[in-house]
Amino acid sequence: MSEARVPSQPATPPDPQPARRRHKWTMVVDLDRCTGCQACVVACQAENNIPLNTEAIYLQYRVIEWIRIERYWEKHGEEVRARYIPLLCQQCDNAPCEPVCPVYATYHNVEGLNVQVYNRCVGTRYCANNCPYHARFFNFWQPVWPSTLENQLNPDVTVRWRGIMEKCTFCIQRIRRAQREAAQEGRSLQDGDVVPACVQACPTDALSFGDILDPNSRVSRLAKDKRAYTVLKELGTGPNVIYLAKVDPYAPAPKKHDHH
């Protein structure tokens, strides 16, 4: 999606604005800090109007969790270990979901986000099919909240209808709000201004979020950690979620991994 070309003189001169800097939103997940407590999962559900995952939906394998904790078993002989990894939309630079949408409902924007435009989506589900991280979730059913629970819904986030694809947006509503507030105050965004719901809730600070183009941001520093890696790197999707490897002083050399 191309940006607007440089315009001619505006009709009314705008207020002097701070220099708009490019951002590239990045999340860092430290697997050595993550305990698998799922505070992030509930925080995301509360913030983003995620439909209720009832027992019926569990039995249909149609649970929607924009951020999920995957638990893998690792067996070493008699010993079994559990490994936890939070997985969410990786906002890939080279996203496999983007080119396949027949109505162009998903695209990559200049901030590095993979944007899902709900009102364009017609529900072909090709994008979810293509996503190697299984980060996309489809509303097979019309989300229903018993009327009183509707009071809790976040007005900053669109409530999706049946037949619409959804996924983690890096809490774009919080990004926009922070950008607005910074512009109102006449300053540029600082590291720590934008905090997605999951990052804010995480008790162990396993999740960090920020602008990797800002050399002083926390994510820039963490991205240089020697434990840093990206998931399914060999697919060349260019994810913007960086993981820091789990540390286990007792890890035996060759590991036998089991499907979960």
Next chain:
Amino acid sequence: MGLGKRIRIVFLLGGGMGASLLGLAFLVLVAPRVVAHYSWSVERLFRQAPAQPIAFSHKTHAGDAQIPCLFCHRGAAVEEAAGIPSLQECMFCHRLIVGTTEAQQAEIRKVIEAFGKERPVQWVRVFRLPDHARFVHEAHIRAGFTCADCHGAVETMREVRQVHRSLKMGDCVGCHRQHGAPTDCATCHY
């Protein structure tokens, strides 16, 4: 072929063509109007100024009394929604100002009664964007636009009507392109 048969054929053909013309006419002329009537009737309604529960006149308040827009629609300078003023705000003045003419007094009595009975007033919305489009008033005020740029000369309107702009997406995108504002989908649709 006998004459009778030919006449029957002609009648059938003519009838068939007539019927098909009727069908086509229906499809081309009537159905779109039926569709238009239902889906865009609201737009036409807005252009004609819908009837409001209280005959509030912007001409009187914003025009003659010169009350600035932001005095009542406080949100426009700080938030997404401009906001409709609360009845409490109306009562600031109208606990004293009861109106001069019969008509005025009747309308002002409606406000006082609603406030007294703690019943919110349900206005008919004139400027409306669908749920899937987010519009942030504050960003546009900050960019230097005035209320009239989109809403027209409201201070001249006895009844508010949408005449100045269509407020459809093309309208928004065009203005954004013209003024160098982002045309990223995620600016308004997220």
Next chain:
Amino acid sequence: MEITRRDLLKLAGVGLLGAIAFQGCRIPERELRVESPVALPEDLVTGRDNWYATLCQQCGAGCGILVRVMEGRAKKVEGNPDHPLNRGKTCARGQAAVQALYHPDRLATPLLRGQPVDWEAAVAELASQIRQNRGRVFLATNPLRGHVAAVAQAFVQSAGGTLMAYEPLEDTVLRAAVKRLSGQDVLPDYDIANARTVFSFGAGWLETWGSPVRWSWAYGVFRQGRPGERGMFIHADPRFSLTAANADLWLPVRPGAEGVLALAVAYVLIEQGMASRDAADRLTAGRGLAALAAYQPEVVAARVGVPPQRIREAATLFGARRPSVAMVGGSALAHTNGLFTAMAVLSLNALVDSVGRDGGVRFNPPPPLGLPSIPAAPFARWRQALEEMRAGRVGLLIVRGANLSYGLPAEAAEALPGVPFRVFIGPIADDTAQGCDLLLPEADPLEAWGTDAPEPGPGFATLTFQQPVVRPFRQGMSFGDVLLEAGRAAGLTLPWANMQEAVRDGARRLFALGRGSVRAGDEAAFFTGVLQRGGWWDTQERGQGTLRPEPAPATPPAPRFAGEEGEFPFHLIPFTPLGIYDGRGAPLPWLQGLPDGTTTVAWQTWVEIHPAQAEPLGIREGDWVEVISPRGSIRALAYLHPAIPQGVVAVPVGFGHVGMGRWAHRRGSNVFSILAPLTDTETGALAWAATRVRLRRLGQRQRVPKFEGVVLPLQLEERPIIPVVKEA
């Protein structure tokens, strides 16, 4: 083209249908309206959020939270970054607090004998009952702190009667151990953020035990928050819990043998000369290592279920990598020898000299303003109390937050009908409310005034302030307000008229102290400041204390179990799931729908069993299984757990309610109903891990509602997505 009559009718029909269908595309009615609110404060703008600081009451920890309120509706809970306990963090349960506020099954009006009445009549009835039953009032609550505890105490003192707190998984044993070794009746804090080694026994401190948000925050620092220093975490647990899953070293200790394991560790510490002389002398009564001969690792290995070299390894880490801290709780103390275990583990801290130091055990000062703390009374005392009720010696029972019919189902069913008038105060009718004469809708914590001195606290004096963030959603009244209003109507002498006054008074008295985190010119500004910050704390007012080990018994007290091993081959370990906790989270769909930490099961009671033990019983995943104890049986869905030790099965608590709303009512099974009433020999606390069970396939099967399998696994043997490195 030829058009038949049929075609024409079809076309007309399609056109008409099209018109009707397009009508469905009309703009919905509600979008054509916009309303003027009646009143809107100057600082409130539509679409702008306001944040209010208050207290989270979704568990006993008492974290400080900020609630986002938009147009009078609470939308989101976040941690209060100023609050010293949780430092801006929350857990899954805290995040779900807004669902409790807007729960559709909240009681709408008071109910008197099943009939809706207004509050005036309800309070009058309660007042009348109080007057009639002076001296015979029984107030059963959850553990209370802060001003509401003071109100409850004053109420019972004036009315004459008993106040007892109930918690199904009580902390009685730990408190008793701390009392024995330190003389203080307070739960300590553990400075995990500064420790180099953490050794926990049974305590699910990364899940729901103690102060999980605080210690999870500390864990993050412990692991990767100190450059060049990564903490080592050892956990001993008979079950592979989420906490065990995060340990570097998990010791699958046999149920009830945790105390012996702890003393085996002590043995190694003393043997290797790593122990503090003074503490070692106390532990061995001055007789040196010989006094602990029974606890030599090689001797106890079989009994404890951990190989001797592992015990030695753990002990060496604990002794050498200091500061090190030892914690104990959960199922480790839920045995008949619980107190012995608690004292043994706490003594380890004394041995490595970590009491009262950074990275060790920290004592908290007593609550500010002399506010009382009412911990849970032991199970044995509750059985006595229920017996008194059965005998008709209680005239008026007021229950709030104490689900007696759930935790002691058999005893309560027999005893409660012996009380002539029962009152239930709560947001949603629970198991105990069934059969109560008067049901009073309680205000949600987000709608109520109060204070709290968190325990365990952050190591210094803290008083969190709780304020209403929204107007009452249902016609609820807070517990404190009910007691004060009904009490006054009954002629009782009570210190305040309502909870708001109580809180205000508390602020006034804190202001008079002239110290702490909030400074202001006058009392009104001070109160505003305290409400804005979320509380008051004084980092200078710290706790003091020490742990003096008692001499270890020459032979360890063996745990007793209910059920013979032959007939009941498995140890049953109940545990608190991440969301549902001890049942508190059962009404909330977000928490019911939260996958369990290790199994990812949700919405149903499951039983964790090792695959090698399930096979001979013919049990596969999804089989409905009967879990039979000497006391009774429940049904659960089988889940084959690769990491649970053999000989142990685990079942989550919190399910099997009657009432508690649509998402909890009659869902799953209540594990408490099959627990044998064994208690810790010294404190009388319920030994809830001391029941043995056997399993029997019921023949029915179903798919297990669980999260694993919803998404195809990304991790493959040839291409792992979670690389593991050995060094930080």
